[in-house]
Amino acid sequence: MNRLELAGCKLAICLGPGGVGKTTISAALAIDGACNGRAVDVMTVDPAPRLLDALGLNADASEPREVALDSIALAAGAARRGRLRALRLDPRSTFDAIVRRYAATPAAAEAIISGRIYANLASAFAGVADYMAMEKLLELAAEPTADFIVLDTPPAAEALDFLDAPRRLLELLGSRAVSLLGTRQGRFGSGVVDLAARAVLSAFDLVTGLKLLGDVQAFVRNFEGMYEGFAERASRARAMLHAESTAVIVVTTAEAGRIAQAGEFIAALRKAELRVRAVIVNRAMADLPNVAEISRAKMPAALKRKLKRNLADYAALKTREAISFETLRAAMPTGAALMLSSELEHEPRTLADLAQIGARIHRG
């Protein structure tokens, strides 16, 4: 079996469309690393309850917890078992922690956190979960204990949602546009358009009843001075993504719709000049048995017909999958490995299931 070689990597990032099993694959890769003697941290985002159970995490495991690997066999050829820590990203509490760290005073931090704009920003602005995943990554990377970090990413419609998160959030916090809404003059002065914008926003407030302008002003005022800290961390996260020792992995399933989405992810990553190390097709169908075996077997003719019909049914699905693979092969980035993760007979429930998935990922 031709394995996915991640031994030289310090960081693996799993990106892909929603519902393809990114979290499962991330956990499987992490366990596989630990079984090969490495000290691994895996950060999951929004895992299914069953996966949380398998990793021994509870709902508020926002700090790394050691996962007991006693039930898992050592990989063939590995001298010793490494260790595995897992955590679950909690974007809101991560954001709160950063605000407390960078705010000028504890009172300023509380003023930000209790404000209406922040509450909306922290819970719903699409980029926040992505940005916080990067923040947590920097935290983990700063601890010298792990030699391999596996990062699951929040569900996103496009790869750039994740990669762009720091830039978008920084623009929101530090742009001339927002500073003009603050009490002070914008960094570059304000033009006629901006004054008009401000007037229209006031009108907007009046009509909608949102009283947005005042809140935005207070938010910006409180955030002043924190911008530099955010900007510096964002550029460090960006550098990590582009590092030679980082493996960008696209996860998908063989469904036609997901393959099309995966193709878009790949194109977006190419545009961002990120090298894709591998594309993993999750829940790939296993090879089908031979129809001749049925003909040779000793059993009633009616049953043989049924077995042949069943085989033909799955063969049709296998053809559907093969068509998807053709599309994917055409979209594969240069130098990236096409890997398959065969479906288990049941949904993964235990650490052993995840380990099995990790050990079985093979070249397609």
Place this chain on the structure above:
Amino acid sequence: MALARLLFVTGKGGTGKSTVAAALAYALSLGRPTILADLDSRMSAASMLLGAPMTGGTGGRAGATLEVVALSAHAELEAFMRRIVPVAAISRRMLKSRTFGYVTAALPGLEAFLMLERLRIMGGDAALEDRYVVVDGPASGSALELLAVARGVKGIAPVGSLNRIAHSVESFLVDPERFGVVLTVTPEELAIREALELSAALREHLGIATVAAIMNRIPAALFSKKELEEIDGLEAHLALAHRRERERSAAGRARKEFLRAGVPMIELEMLYRPAMGRPEIAELGATLAAEMPAR
């Protein structure tokens, strides 16, 4: 029971949400004029009905009584701005201004909320004109967020036009004549559990009823228990036969669970075909037309 005028289709990723939405729109269009409203930027349900990728554009016709439209949250925001800022030149400027983009990004509920308002208008029009609207909505997690947004808006805008809209959106969502949720599910534990949880959350938190759960990809019956025991050797073939029966029994168990939760379950057979195209949509649609007829 008379079917709600606007059916909002959602489900776990990978359960065939777009396929089912397309088939349901097709089914209803056999009885009454129907619009498929695609909320997904990829337009996969719309493309399936049109038989060709629908990229860009705002809509098209997929049959004499079947129309597809693309809905985008940003377009709704633009329309709303044009309504409240009467001077066209200013509203255009405003929408182009990055300032405004950031403010609406900070209030992300706004676009979603205006989308709901759009659905309310479409549902109302459909009732008046005796039509149906099928919405290919977001996957379950985001669907709950979207449908709950009116409540959030009421909280942050205690007075004014948004507050008034929030009230009418809320009464639209709990009116079974006009609005109903359709859940898609496959015979897999996780998908079934997610659908049951979503249905309970919609009922308990928002008072929204689930019209039906549509279970997609149920294998047709093939082997009896006795036959499975008779298969001697042929391990790989036996495993394949067991797999099929396992999915069938998962569907059977789910039927009972949905029944207990008060949600009717409609079954669609697995189509073992190398590709899913318009003929397949029509085939699934025929089953749905019998189970969920237009009034």
